[in-house]
Amino acid sequence: MNVKNTAITYSGYDYQTLQGVYLLSQWLNSPTSYIKFAFDADSDSNATPQGIDDIVAVREDGFMDFWQVKFTPSPDKEENQFTWGWLLEIKGKTKRSRSILKKICDAISDVPDGKLGSVTLLTNKPPNRDMDNCLSGNKINYLKIDDDTKKRIIDQLGSEANAVALFTRLVIQHSEANYDTLSRTIKSELLKHSDDSGIARLRDRSREWAMFKNRPTQDGWIYLHNVREILSTRRPDPIPEIFEVPPDYCLPNEDFHDNLIEEIKAPYRQIITLTGKPGVGKSTYLSYLCQTFEHLDIPLIRHHYYLALGDTTEDRLSPRIVAESLLHQIATLHHEANIDISRPEDLRQALEQCAQHYKQYEKPFVVLIDGLDHVWRDNNKNRRPLDETFRQLIPVIDNMILLIGTQPVDDSLLPQLLLKNCPKDQWMWLPEMSGNSIFAYLQHQVSSNRLTFNGHSDQKDEQIKECAEKLLELTNGYPLHIIYSSEYLAQNNLPLFAWEIENLPPCSDRDIDNYYGS
Structure with missing residues (x-):
């Protein structure tokens, strides 16, 4: 990067803030993953010790995740690589002088009991050969470190046990995107929520949040509503949720269909998982079932993780997208329930209000989620979006029927809440055509x-x-x-x-x- 020599320090701080903005953009897509963030946190306001204070986030369960960001304007130069020498270098000659590794280790030990989540060292430096040989995924494998380096580490950290404990905890994110690439990625992510002006405002405000105390709130905590207020209020159009049913569609088995309808009208279980072999027509049948619900005046909202080959929707996986789609349907199809749909993270509350509204009319409220198997297929076998969405759906609310459609994929690729509350031996198999x-x-x-x-x-x-x-x-x-x-x-x-x-x-x-x- 063509960074001025006099601006290297400034660019490092700005890069650190930019990484924070990127995490905020991901938070918008998964609003229930955290409850608050802080940039350049401190021990007084945010209970954050120096050494892991660049970016801090608090989860809903109270655990705190930490990111320490290190930037170099010229990562291609050999002297700027991620090395043991850089990690263990002690700058200064006083007794308080410590290496990066020592600062992180000390800071971790100062986190209050029961609060420590993940700790990440994030840098755009690429590892040299010696460091790369010690990495196993995103962790340093202590057993792979050479003896001389181990001795230096133990001398600084006090014991081998401290070293092993640190490397078991510490996540390494090296070779991160440079300034320009990160900026483009952030813009791409935030354009789902705002426009160019809103993105520029968020970047400017984030710098202020990093520099000044008690911004944007008392103690410097950033809440989701702070981010949303700064971004444009323009809401994206709702994604389509109509899975086309061919005009020549024939029910595979009328008895199966009639029995399922009766089970939903007079339910004895709140979760119904429909599965079937590839090509059996599961999604088409579920869409036909939705048409049946409309004829029977059974209230319904639905989300399809996969719609059709011609679907141009860019994102059907993010928990925010799923929540906003379901909330939009509540507002348009069930407006008489008079439910606030402004916050995706309040989806569960909206579902509860809707289910209770229809209980007075003795009608079950059906929520259909189809195509779970497409999530791992389209998301590099990562089920995290499913887990987050299903935390809002399960345990199932009174008078709500959760209707699931998926192929019978491996357990590791499905939300664990679903498997726990509706094991595979309770799933219903869509029969072939009679x-x-x-x-x-x-x-x-x-x-x-x-x-x-x-x-x-x-x-x-x-x-x-x-x-x-x-x-x-x-x-x-x-x-x-x-x-x-x-x-x-x-x-x-x-x-x-x-x-x-x-x-x-x-x-x-x-x-x-x-x-x-x-």
Whole structure:
């Protein structure tokens, strides 16, 4: 970076504040992750010892997370790398002079009991070879440190036990983005909430919060409403939540559908998790179910983590986006409940008020969350957005039905609250299409002239029924296999006859994934 020599110190402090603004942008996306922040905190106002005081955040459970930020304007230079020499260097010649590592260690020991969360050393310095060899993920592995360096560490920290304890706790974020890249990332994140003017105001105010006491509040704590007040009040358009149901859709099994409706109307359990094999039509069925709720006047709000290939929504995963979408539906579809929807972190309170409103009319309030398996797939197998959202949904509120749709993925990729309150052995499996359903589907294809029928009209239903039986045998009732088979006949101008179906491409070894792949 082309930083003036006289501005290196200033750029370091500004970079530190910029990292704080980035954390605020993430807080806006996950509003229940923290209750307050402080920049350049101090021991008097924020109970923060020097050495881990650059950025502090307090979680809802009272634990405090700390970030200590170190910046260099020229990380590409060898002398500015993240090294043991830099970490252990003692600047000054007084008894109070300490290294960076010693300051962090002392500060951690001064955090009040029961308050210590994560501690992160964040720097744009890249590690040199010796330091890189000691890193395991985002932690320093004490066993990989060479003997001479271990001796220096123990001399400074007082004992090997202190060293091991420190490296077990300390998170290392090295090679962080430079000033310009971080600025662009922050702008991209905050444009979800504001405009250029709002972003500029937040950056300016954040510098003041870092410099002056009692800003923006007494003791210098930053609350979410402080950030929102500074950003533009422009609210983004709500994301779409309509999962298209094809006009030729046929229920896979009417008995299953009727039983599920009755269970929701007179519930004996508050969480219903619907699952199914890939391609079984789970999301389409759930959207059809939503249409049924509308006809039955059952109040509903919903969120789909995945909508369609043509969906241009940039973010369907963030807890804030999910909460705002659900709150918007409460405001537009259930406005008679007269509920405050201004704060995404108050989603649970809004759900409770809505459920109680409909209890007086003896109607269950249904909240549908579909596509949980898409979160880990689209978020690098990170379920954190799910965990945060489900903390607002579970335990389920009185008179609320939480209806979940997901593929049966590994437990580690699902919210633990869901698994605890609705174990997999209680999940409902969406059945494949029955013979009657396939019969209805083929009738629709013939009546809409998608498929041709060349037999006598008196034998039409009988022959379609025979074709349905053959198609059920061929496809095992998998909806996409049935659709592909129907398309194969249509594209090749083949009539709907049983012997044509017998010669359709089969599902080898009954493995639907192999069939879709081919």
